[in-house]
Amino acid sequence: MKISVYRFHPETDKKPRMQTFDIEERPGMMLREALLEIKEQDETFAFRHSCGEGVCGSDGMNVNGRNMLACVTLVSELKQPIQVRPFPGRPVVRDLVVDMSQFYEQYKAVKPYLVRKEPLPEQEILQTPEDRDKLDGLYECIMCGCCSTACPSFWWNPERFHGPQALLQSWRFLADSRDQATEERLDELEGPYQLFRCHTIMNCVESCPKGLNPTKAIGQIKELMLEKSV
Ligand code: SF4
Ligand code: SF4
Ligand code: FES
DSSP, X not given: OEEEEEEOOTTTOSSOEEEEEEOOOOTTXXXXXXXXXXXXXXXXXXXXXXXXXXXXXXXXXXXXXXXXEGGGOBGGGSOXXXXXXXXXXXXXXXXXXXXXXXXXXXXXXXXXXXXXXXOOOSSOOOOOHHHHHTTTTTTTOOOOOTTGGGOHHHHHOTTTOOHHXXXXXXXXXXXXXXXXXXXXXXXXXXXXXXXXXXXXXXXXXXXXXXXXXHHHHHHHHHHHHHHHHO
C-alpha cells in the first residue's frame, strides 16, 4: 500500500513536499497504525496521536481531501494512493502537526462552562431527564477540530467567526437548563461574524467523526435569538 504524506519543517524547508511510503497493509489496519509504521521508517515524520480509540481528538488530519481521525479510519476504506495532509487553513508547525491556538481561543470565547447567578445548592443542581436529554448530541464533542478546519468561513475569519465546534458548545450551554447566562451568551453572539458568518454549507457535519451536527446547533441558536427578540 502506498501512502503519501505531507512533509514540511518550517525552520529548515523552503517549501512543503509530499513523500510516498510503502506500507504492508494488514486486515483491519487503521490509518494511525500505518502512520506509526511510516514513523518507524523515518523518525523525523511528525503527527499527533494519543488514545487510538477516537476519544482524545488529537489525530485529526486531512485524508484524500476530507478531515478525519486517523485512529478510527480503516485504510482498506481509503482510495489509494492515500494522500495525507495537515488540517487546511491552520499554520503548520511540522508535517501533520498544526497550530490549533485559534481554535482553542474560539472555544474559550463561548464560555464553555455553566454560569450560575443563584447561589449553588448544597449538593447538586437538579435537572429533569427530559432536560438532560437535550444535551445529547452536544456534550460528546471531543474537540478534534475536524469540523472547524473544514469550514470555509473559519478559514477566512478564524479570529472573528467562532466556527462550528465553538458554536456547538455555545448551544450545549444555552440548551442546558442549569445554565443562567442565556441573555449574555446571546448578546455576545450578536454582530456579523461570531455566529452569522455560517453560510450553512455543512462541511462541518460531514467531517465530524462523532456524528454531531454543528449546523443544526447553529440554527437552534439563531432560532432562540429570534424568539428572544420578539
Ligand atoms: S455549516 Fe456553517 S459552520 Fe458548518 S461548515 Fe458550513 S459555514 Fe462552517
Ligand atoms: S463537533 Fe465533531 S468534528 Fe467538531 S470538534 Fe467536536 S467532535 Fe470534532
Ligand atoms: S488518537 Fe485519540 S482520537 Fe485518535
